[in-house]
Amino acid sequence: MNYKVQLRYFLMVATAFILSTAHAQDLIVTYEGDSLNCKITKIKDNFVYFIFTYDNSHRKTLLPLDKITYYQYNYYYQPELSPDILRKHASFSRFKIALSGGWSYRLGKVSDMVPMDYQSYVKKLKMGYHYGGDITFYVSKQWGFGIKSTNFRAKNELLNVPYTSMDGTVVYGIMRDDISIYLIAPYVSSRVFDSYNRHSLMFNFGIGYVGYDNKAVLLSDIRIKGSTLGLLWDVGYDIGLTKNIALGFQFSFIAATLTSCDITSGGYTQHVTLSKGTYENLSRIDVSVGVRVNL
Numbered sequence: 011m012n013y014k015v016q017l018r019y020f021l022m023v024a025t026a027f028i029l030s031t032a033h034a035q036d037l038i039v040t041y042e043g044d045s046l047n048c049k050i051t052k053i054k055d056n057f058v059y060f061i062f063t064y065d066n067s068h069r070k071t072l073l074p075l076d077k078i079t080y081y082q083y084n085y086y087y088q089p090e091l092s093p094d095i096l097r098k099h100a101s102f103s104r105f106k107i108a109l110s111g112g113w114s115y116r117l118g119k120v121s122d123m124v125p126m127d128y129q130s131y132v133k134k135l136k137m138g139y140h141y142g143g144d145i146t147f148y149v150s151k152q153w154g155f156g157i158k159s160t161n162f163r164a165k166n167e168l169l170n171v172p173y174t175s176m177d178g179t180v181v182y183g184i185m186r187d188d189i190s191i192y193l194i195a196p197y198v199s200s201r202v203f204d205s206y207n208r209h210s211l212m213f214n215f216g217i218g219y220v221g222y223d224n225k226a227v228l229l230s231d232i233r234i235k236g237s238t239l240g241l242l243w244d245v246g247y248d249i250g251l252t253k254n255i256a257l258g259f260q261f262s263f264i265a266a267t268l269t270s271c272d273i274t275s276g277g278y279t280q281h282v283t284l285s286k287g288t289y290e291n292l293s294r295i296d297v298s299v300g301v302r303v304n305l
Contacts, residue, residue, distance in 0.1 A: 035091060051102075056075045106302055110298040115295050239266065254305065
C-alpha cells in the first residue's frame with residue numbers, strides 16, 4: 011500500500027469536506043411553494059427550527075413538518091447567513107470527548123513458518139483488548155474533524171519451552187510475548203442525528219501513526235519495536251442519556267503492515283528490514299463501548 015498517496019488523498023478529502031460544509035446552508039420547501047435558504051438548527055416534536063434572512067436581518071423561527079414538503083441539509087453553498095450568526099445560534103455540540111474500551115481481534119493469519127506446537131500460542135495473541143479516547147470538533151452539525159488514540163494489548167506465556175543451543179544441548183526456559191499496538195490518527199467525522207437530536211450515527215475516516223512494541227522473552231529478554239502508517243475507519247452509535255452525556259457503541263477497523271523493526275537483545279539493537287513474506291500484519295477490528303461527553 012502506498013501510504014504517501016493515501017495520506018495525500020485523505021488530506022484532500024478532509025479539506026474538501028470541511029470547506030464545503032463549514033458554512034453551507036439548508037433548503038426548506040413549504041407547501042405554499044416557497045424555497046427558503048436557511049440553517050436548520052433542530053427537528054423536534056414535529057417542528058423544524060431554523061434561521062433565515064428576511065428584510066436584511068436574520069430571524070429564528072419554526073415550521074410544523076406538515077407544512078413542509080421537502081428539506082435538505084447543505085443544499086446551498088452560497089450562504090445568506092454569516093458565520094458569526096450561525097455560531098451565535100448553533101444548537102448542536104461542537105466538541106465531543108469519547109472514552110472507549112473493549113475487545114479486539116488481529117486479522118493477520120498465523121505464518122506457516124510457526125511450528126505446529128506453537129500455532130495455538132500465536133493464535134491467542136491475535137485476541138486482546140483495547141482502550142483509548144478521541145476528541146472531535148464539529149464545524150457544522152454533520153461534519154467535523156478530530157484525533158484518536160488507542161492502545162491494543164495482548165499477552166501470552168509458555169513455561170518449560172525446550173531450546174537447542176549451538177552445541178546441541180537442550181535447555182528449558184520461558185517464552186513470553188507482551189504486545190502493545192498503539193494508534194494516533196487525525197480523522198474526518200460525519201454524523202447523522204435522529205429526529206429528536208438525541209441519538210446519532212457516526213462515521214470516521216483517518217490516517218495516522220501505528221506503533222508496535224513487543225516485550226518478549228526467549229530464554230532472555232528481547233524488545234521488538236517498529237512503526238508504520240495505518241488507515242482508520244469507525245462506525246458508531248451514540249445513545250443520548252442526558253443533554254451532554256451519551257453511551258456509545260463503536261466498531262473500528264485499523265489497517266497497517268509493519269515492514270521493518272528494531273530488535274534489542276543483550277544490550278544490542280539491530281534494525282531489521284522484513285522480507286515480503288514475513289511482514290507483520292497489524293490490522294485489527296475493535297468492538298468497543300464507552301462514554302461520550304458533548305460540549
